[in-house]
Amino acid sequence: MCKTQGVVSFPELPAGVVIVTAEERPGLWSTSAPLFESIWPAYNMHGDVAGEYFGALVPRFADLQFLLYDERRARAVARGRTIPFAWDGSLKALPAGIDALGVQAVHDDRPPTALSALAAEVAPDRQNQGLSRVVIQTMAALAAQHELTALVAPVRPSWKARYPITPIAEYAAWRRGDGLPFDPWMRVHARLGGQVLRPEPRSMRITASIEQWEAWTGLALPSDGRYVFPAGLAPLEVRAGHGEYWEPNVWMRHEV
Numbered sequence: 001m002c003k004t005q006g007v008v009s010f011p012e013l014p015a016g017v018v019i020v021t022a023e024e025r026p027g028l029w030s031t032s033a034p035l036f037e038s039i040w041p042a043y044n045m046h047g048d049v050a051g052e053y054f055g056a057l058v059p060r061f062a063d064l065q066f067l068l069y070d071e072r073r074a075r076a077v078a079r080g081r082t083i084p085f086a087w088d089g090s091l092k093a094l095p096a097g098i099d100a101l102g103v104q105a106v107h108d109d110r111p112p113t114a115l116s117a118l119a120a121e122v123a124p125d126r127q128n129q130g131l132s133r134v135v136i137q138t139m140a141a142l143a144a145q146h147e148l149t150a151l152v153a154p155v156r157p158s159w160k161a162r163y164p165i166t167p168i169a170e171y172a173a174w175r176r177g178d179g180l181p182f183d184p185w186m187r188v189h190a191r192l193g194g195q196v197l198r199p200e201p202r203s204m205r206i207t208a209s210i211e212q213w214e215a216w217t218g219l220a221l222p223s224d225g226r227y228v229f230p231a232g233l234a235p236l237e238v239r240a241g242h243g244e245y246w247e248p249n250v251w252m253r254h255e256v
Helices: 026-039 050-054 098-107 131-145 168-173 184-191 210-217
Strands: 002-005 008-012 017-021 066-070 075-085 114-122 150-155 195-209 225-227 236-239 242-255
Touching: 008 131, 026 066, 026 075, 026 114, 050 098, 066 131, 075 098, 075 131, 098 114, 098 195, 114 131, 131 150, 131 184, 150 184, 150 195, 168 195, 168 242, 184 242, 195 210, 210 236, 210 242
Parallel strands: 114 150
Antiparallel strands: 002 008, 017 066, 066 075, 075 114, 150 242, 195 242, 225 236, 236 242
């Protein structure tokens, strides 16, 4: 099935799956949230300022948040969260990571000109079935529907946790023999036409007490220093009873 509005073509969807926005079904949006909590590492849910912009998505930008909803099973199978922002298309004006972009989008009075992905999430039992590709395509279609000129994504590389001490700029440059990115999630974007804009070593900041970090990571953190930890994309810096972590991302752009 292909949903369209005007000249905007939405992606081909699996049988029985439809696109539902948070504006159309706010109750469904709320009740579906727990389906996607387990796909994120525990620490990733505690960004210093992430709550400010993720918390503003509904109802303020409800028409740009969506579920892929399986009508046969009466449940959501994927979710896309996005935020519109003012951007002139230049690298210089591109915010320094997801935190900077989210805060700007919430407080900027200028009319938005572009759309940023914030999260493309697929329910655990429906992963590796091509739905993440559909989520990205739906984001691009919504950008076009709202007359936004580009879709950008602060991509969280899915294999970066395997190489936590490798700088994100080096990791983002790795390529396979066929020229596609080494990282699988970056590769999904690339196959849909996404182009790397730049790596972002300090995209989302998470600071918390050692006790909180020990609970999230399952590690003892007995002294000051740098630690690698399960699911971390970069080292954790521990100083004076607190841990500071900067999640890196890679900015990629899709034309709309």
